[in-house]
Amino acid sequence: MKVTIGRSGDPLRVPSERFTADLEQLKKESADHIRKSFDSIVTIKDFLSENGEISQSDRYAKLVAKLESVEKKLSRFEDSLNDRVARLIREYEKLKSESEVLSREKKLFKELYDLSSLILSEKTDDVIFEAIARAAAEILSCDHALLQVVSDGKVAAQYLASNSNAGSQKFTPSKQITNAVLNTGDPVMIESAAASSLGCTLCVPMKTDDDVTGLLHAVRYKSPFTIFEMELLKTLSERLWPSIRLGTVRAAINIEPDVALENLRSRLDFSEIVTSSPEMTRVLEVVGDVAQTESAVLIEGESGTGKELLARALHFNSKRKDEPFVAINCAAIPETLLESELFGYEKGAFTGAVARKFGKFEQANGGTVFLDEIGDLPQFLQVKLLRFLQSHEFEPLGSTVVKKADVRIISATKKNLARMVEAGEFRDDLFYRINVIAIKLPALIERTGEIEVLAYHFLKKYSQKNEKNISSIDRGAMAYLKNHGYPGNIRELENIIERAVVLCKGDRLTISELPESVVRRGIERSDAPSNAGEFNDLKRKLWRETIGPIEMEFALGLLERGNRNISEAARLGGLHRKQLQRILKRYKLNAEIRPEKKKD
Numbered sequence: 162m163k164v165t166i167g168r169s170g171d172p173l174r175v176p177s178e179r180f181t182a183d184l185e186q187l188k189k190e191s192a193d194h195i196r197k198s199f200d201s202i203v204t205i206k207d208f209l210s211e212n213g214e215i216s217q218s219d220r221y222a223k224l225v226a227k228l229e230s231v232e233k234k235l236s237r238f239e240d241s242l243n244d245r246v247a248r249l250i251r252e253y254e255k256l257k258s259e260s261e262v263l264s265r266e267k268k269l270f271k272e273l274y275d276l277s278s279l280i281l282s283e284k285t286d287d288v289i290f291e292a293i294a295r296a297a298a299e300i301l302s303c304d305h306a307l308l309q310v311v312s313d314g315k316v317a318a319q320y321l322a323s324n325s326n327a328g329s330q331k332f333t334p335s336k337q338i339t340n341a342v343l344n345t346g347d348p349v350m351i352e353s354a355a356a357s358s359l360g361c362t363l364c365v366p367m368k369t370d371d372d373v374t375g376l377l378h379a380v381r382y383k384s385p386f387t388i389f390e391m392e393l394l395k396t397l398s399e400r401l402w403p404s405i406r407l408g409t410v411r412a413a414i415n416i417e418p419d420v421a422l423e424n425l426r427s428r429l430d431f432s433e434i435v436t437s438s439p440e441m442t443r444v445l446e447v448v449g450d451v452a453q454t455e456s457a458v459l460i461e462g463e464s465g466t467g468k469e470l471l472a473r474a475l476h477f478n479s480k481r482k483d484e485p486f487v488a489i490n491c492a493a494i495p496e497t498l499l500e501s502e503l504f505g506y507e508k509g510a511f512t513g514a515v516a517r518k519f520g521k522f523e524q525a526n527g528g529t530v531f532l533d534e535i536g537d538l539p540q541f542l543q544v545k546l547l548r549f550l551q552s553h554e555f556e557p558l559g560s561t562v563v564k565k566a567d568v569r570i571i572s573a574t575k576k577n578l579a580r581m582v583e584a585g586e587f588r589d590d591l592f593y594r595i596n597v598i599a600i601k602l603p604a605l606i607e608r609t610g611e612i613e614v615l616a617y618h619f620l621k622k623y624s625q626k627n628e629k630n631i632s633s634i635d636r637g638a639m640a641y642l643k644n645h646g647y648p649g650n651i652r653e654l655e656n657i658i659e660r661a662v663v664l665c666k667g668d669r670l671t672i673s674e675l676p677e678s679v680v681r682r683g684i685e686r687s688d689a690p691s692n693a694g695e696f697n698d699l700k701r702k703l704w705r706e707t708i709g710p711i712e713m714e715f716a717l718g719l720l721e722r723g724n725r726n727i728s729e730a731a732r733l734g735g736l737h738r739k740q741l742q743r744i745l746k747r748y749k750l751n752a753e754i755r756p757e758k759k760k761d
Contacts, residue, residue, distance in 0.1 A: 183252070187245050194238045201231045287320075294322035297377055297397060301390055304360065305332035307378040308367075314343060316376070334378045338364050346373055348395060352385040361385040365394045367402040375402060399454065425449060429478050433470050435618045438608040444471070444600060451598045452478035457550070459535075459595050460573040462602030465652030468573040469533060471602060475571055476529040484528030487521050492534035500542055501558050510559025522555060522566040529569045535595065536576035536587065547591045570595060605650040612643050615651060619658035620670065627662055634670040636718055640710035641672060645679045709748075716744045 205227055290308050297306035302324070309319045316339070321332065338349050348365040360382040367375030377398050379386070422442045425431065429449050436442070451458060452475050460468045469488060476486045494502055501510075505520030521530055532538070538546065549555050550570060554563050572595045581587035605611060616634060624631045634642070638661075647653050661674035672680060715734070719741065723730030731741040744750075 183245075184249060187242075187249065191242065194234075198231065198235060201227070201234075205231075290318070290320040291322070293377070293397075294320045297379055297394060298322040298324055300393055300397065301363075301379050301381070301386070303363075303379045303381040303386075305378075305380045307332060307334055307376075309334070309339070309376040309378070311343065311374050311376060332378075332380050334364070334376075335362065338362060338378075339376060342366050342376055343373055346371075348391055350386055350388075350391050363391055363394060365391070365398050367398040369402065399456075429474075430482075431474055434467070434474060435615055436608070436611060437614045438611045440603045440608050441611070444602060445474070447598075447600055448474050448478065451475070453480060454598075455569055456597045457569070457595050458571045458598045458600060459578070460571065460600045460602060461578075462573070462575065463604050463650055464575050465650030466602040466604060467651055468602060469531060471600065472529075472531040472533075472571045472573060476531075476569075479529070479569070481528050481569060485525045486529050486531065487525035488531040488533060489521050490533045492537040496539050496542075499539070500545070503542070504545070504555045504557050506558035507560045510557075514559065517557075520555075520557060522549065522568055523557075523564065525568045526566045527568070529571060532570065532572045532595075534574060534576075535572040536574040536578055536581060540588070543588045543591050547588065547594060550591075550594050572596075605647045605654065612647075612654065613639060615654055616642055616658055619655050620662065623659045623662040629662060629665065630668055631662060631665055631670060632668055635672070636714035637711045638670050638672045638675055640714050641675055641679050644710050712744060713748045713750070716741065716748070716750060720750075 205224065290310065294306045294308040297303075297308070304324055306322045307319055309316045311317065323332070338351065342349055342364050343366075346366050346368065348363070350364075351362045360380045361384070363379045363386045365377050366373045367377055375398070377394060379394060422437070422445070425442065425445050429445075429452070431445060434441075434445070436445070448471065458472075458475060460471055462468050472488070473486060476482060489502060491499065501518065501520065503520050503522060505518050505523055506514050508514055508517050545555070549566075553567060554565050556563055578587050578592055578596070582589045582592050605615075616639070620631060620634065642654070642657070645657075649656075657676060657679060658670075660676060661670045664674045665671075716730075719730035719734040719736075720727075722733050727741055727745075728738050731738045734741065
């Protein structure tokens with residue numbers, strides 16, 4: 162007989178294998194006892210058939226003694242069998258219950274992932290609120306779920322989702338329950354009498370900071386809710402509601418990004434992040450919304466976009482900011498060592514383990530663990546990480562003692578985890594667990610105005626480090642920097658500026674200090690033009706990418722020096738007035754020439 166609960170690789174695999182082994186052992190012992198009993202019966206039959214000079218009374222006494230011995234053995238076996246079977250039944254019920262819990266939790270985190278994606282795709286509030294109500298009804302398998310939006314202590318709007326089994330029954334939330342949750346900020350669960358039409362009701366608050374700004378009701382007519390189901394609904398509200406304010410914030414950012422960024426910096430610690438772009442302002446607003454929650458966050462972005470800096474910002478703006486921030490790169494550590502890095506090991510756990518070592522989770526207890534490149538986590542460790550996320554319990558290598566660690570998990574990846582899930586390369590239940598809040602970091606070339614700000618930041622950093630007095634970057638060099646593609650993103654820009662600072666002999670970075678890959682994008686032999694048309698297209702392309710930016714910056718510099726007077730600017734540049742006008746017209750710069758503000 163073989164019993165398997167849960168698929169191979171599931172968090173229940175180890176306990177279910179233990180259960181199966183116990184059952185197999187019981188089967189083997191039972192077979193042994195039955196065989197021995199038969200052997201005893203055969204022995205008795207042989208004894209009865211013996212022809213000897215033993216008296217009838219002695220033969221009878223020996224027979225009784227043998228039968229009593231068999232009876233005692235069978236009685237002991239029966240007691241042992243009953244105890245073992247009862248224990249196995251309890252273990253089976255426990256495994257069955259844990260399997261159901263895991264299934265419900267998986268459904269919850271999948272709904273959280275879908276809702277987070279919906280919120281971040283800039284859908285309208287009505288669409289988002291209706292989706293939350295539907296998700297609550299689906300997760301709890303209840304008859305009705307109702308989301309109420311609260312403003313100034315009063316219900317301003319509500320969104321109802323009903324399952325088909327609810328029939329024609331309508332749902333109107335109890336005013337007493339609504340007022341109780343609004344006033345106390347605590348969830349309420351009521352089990353009505355069997356004959357009542359009110360059903361069993363559950364209501365949890367949805368809070369922004371400490372204020373109740375929403376209520377989530379659920380009702381079921383045929384069966385009561387459990388404490389576990391109340392915790393599921395609380396998880397849905399606590400991990401999702403802080404992100405709902407994003408719609409309002411986006412509008413403010415689109416109008417005045419500089420003001421929005423200044424407001425963010427005034428209330429949050431973003432000292433490690435250098436930015437001026439509206440794209441990054443939107444990202445930082447998401448960080449501000451979710452930092453104070455306990456939700457798992459997945460940061461997606463190309464290499465060099467600053468994923469660890471963003472993870473640090475999440476940590477240092479959270480309630481855990483005074484506790485450790487521990488980072489580990491899952492791709493940089495060999496698979497054979499990664500488990501011990503995460504969970505630690507005991508002395509003697511393997512050759513070379515001369516002393517106990519604390520794992521990253523234990524080191525970060527109370528704080529945050531940042532799992533960089535989580536897409537490279539091996540399958541067997543995905544299982545162990547999932548079990549840790551569900552219980553916050555783990556066993557170090559070589560130990561049988563279960564330990565606990567209270568940590569928040571922030572993950573990052575440059576891979577497409579959704580595609581990896583579809584391909585079976587990454588567990589779907591772990592994906593939903595770590596991806597409650599997804600933050601997409603834009604590439605450097607997608608960030609408006611960011612290159613110049615970062616270039617000057619790195620110029621200052623490496624000038625000080627190399628004890629050089631370099632104060633600026635000339636226009637030509639900056640034009641080339643702005644025109645570069647940056648496949649390595651911010652890390653590549655930093656390396657370019659560091660190299661230029663080391664090579665610079667004056668007080669200004671020039672084109673001559675930039676690497677050839679930035680100044681001139683080499684043309685592959687296969688890209689060489691084959692006719693006059695392609696040749697002219699290539700000349701125009703190279704002009705736009707190289708000479709054009711320099712010519713534009715040259716014209717703007719003349720205008721600034723000439724106090725925006727075209728004649729004076731042309732004279733300073735050694736040009737005819739019409740020459741400068743043609744350049745300005747070519748780049749449509751006339752509209753950018755602004756009169757100086759009148760002085761008070």
